[in-house]
Amino acid sequence: MRFHTVIGFTVLILVLPETARPQTATNLIAFTSWRDDNGEIYVMDVDGGNQVRLTNHPASDWQPAWSRLGDKIAFVSDRDGDFEIYLMDLEDGSLSNLTGNPASDEQPAWSPDGSKVALRSKRDGNAEIYTIGADGKQAVNLSNHPSSDHSPTWSPDGTRIAFASNRDGNWEIYVVNVDGTEPVRVTNNTGTGPAWSPDGAQIAFSSERIRDGDIVDKDLYVMNVDGTNVVTLTNEGGFNAHPSWSPDGTKIAFRSTRGELFVVDPDGTNLVKLSDHPGGNDYPAWSPHLGDMSFFFDHVTTILPVSWGGLKVGN
Ligand SMILES: [Ca+2]
Ligand SMILES: [Ca+2]
Numbered sequence: 001m002r003f004h005t006v007i008g009f010t011v012l013i014l015v016l017p018e019t020a021r022p023q024t025a026t027n028l029i030a031f032t033s034w035r036d037d038n039g040e041i042y043v044m045d046v047d048g049g050n051q052v053r054l055t056n057h058p059a060s061d062w063q064p065a066w067s068r069l070g071d072k073i074a075f076v077s078d079r080d081g082d083f084e085i086y087l088m089d090l091e092d093g094s095l096s097n098l099t100g101n102p103a104s105d106e107q108p109a110w111s112p113d114g115s116k117v118a119l120r121s122k123r124d125g126n127a128e129i130y131t132i133g134a135d136g137k138q139a140v141n142l143s144n145h146p147s148s149d150h151s152p153t154w155s156p157d158g159t160r161i162a163f164a165s166n167r168d169g170n171w172e173i174y175v176v177n178v179d180g181t182e183p184v185r186v187t188n189n190t191g192t193g194p195a196w197s198p199d200g201a202q203i204a205f206s207s208e209r210i211r212d213g214d215i216v217d218k219d220l221y222v223m224n225v226d227g228t229n230v231v232t233l234t235n236e237g238g239f240n241a242h243p244s245w246s247p248d249g250t251k252i253a254f255r256s257t258r259g260e261l262f263v264v265d266p267d268g269t270n271l272v273k274l275s276d277h278p279g280g281n282d283y284p285a286w287s288p289h290l291g292d293m294s295f296f297f298d299h300v301t302t303i304l305p306v307s308w309g310g311l312k313v314g315n
């Protein structure tokens with residue numbers, strides 16, 4: 001419902017049809033799905049229900065990342081011919097091209113205060129970690145190393161960034177100050193795709209590490225920020241990756257080997273499947289705590305029928 005005042009009269013406009021979605025959701029998970037062939041950004045409730053498609057473009061749209069206030073989603077698209085990071089304003093649905101650079105720009109991660117976005121770009125010839133203002137200005141190369149540097153994630157206090165690099169001959173996770181000083185390697189048994197926990201104490205990540213004498217394909221782990229106390233979250237190999245913490249730190253959403261989204265507790269228990277679609281689903285991004293989301297639905301016109309969703313325990 002919206003109220004419009006027209007020349008002194010208050011006119012009540014009923015917007016029909018009403019969606020079935022309760023507009024009191026305080027958390028959502030954004031994700032990428034290839035069910036439409038080319039990659040689109042969706043959101044769903046944290047139990048997997050009520051999927052809404054946010055993008056509708058023949059280019060690839062993927063890797064969503066919520067701003068701290070939940071008013072914007074950054075995502076990656078090649079709709080202008082190369083990968084750029086776009087900002088979707090959830091209040092009016094408008095898009096802006098944050099990077100506007102002929103090189104590949106990917107893997108957006110918002111700073112905790114919403115003033116910057118960290119990303120991976122190849123604008124200087126190899127994959128580097130940059131921070132860039134949310135206005136698209138002042139890109140700063142903070143990895144500055146000829147090896148490949150990927151997958152930035154901010155510490156909750158905004159002072160450090162964790163990322164993956166192969167500078168020591170294989171993929172490991174590093175932590176660096178936001179000005180690029182003092183990079184420190186925190187894994188020593190392979191690590192990629194880090195995600196910093198909301199309390200600042202832990203990092204979730206993927207690893208193809210040696211376990212019980214064999215190299216196991218990507219499983220998901222959690223460690224303390226200094227690399228100690230590693231906990232195994234998945235134990236199946238394959239491709240378990242792209243972790244995203246719930247804002248209260250009690251759950252981690254991720255993409256599993258089976259091409260679907262799951263959540264698991266940070267101690268490895270309570271594995272729950274969220275998605276079930278053969279088109280492939282990836283890059284879950286847990287929203288911050290959201291307030292009144294009614295603005296969100298004012299411009300979303302594509303409410304998909306719920307063909308799956310709700311909690312599905314196990315596989
Ligand atoms: Ca698309
Ligand atoms: Ca670009």
Ligand SMILES: [Ca+2]
Nearest residue numbers: 127145147149
């Ligand atoms: Ca580099």
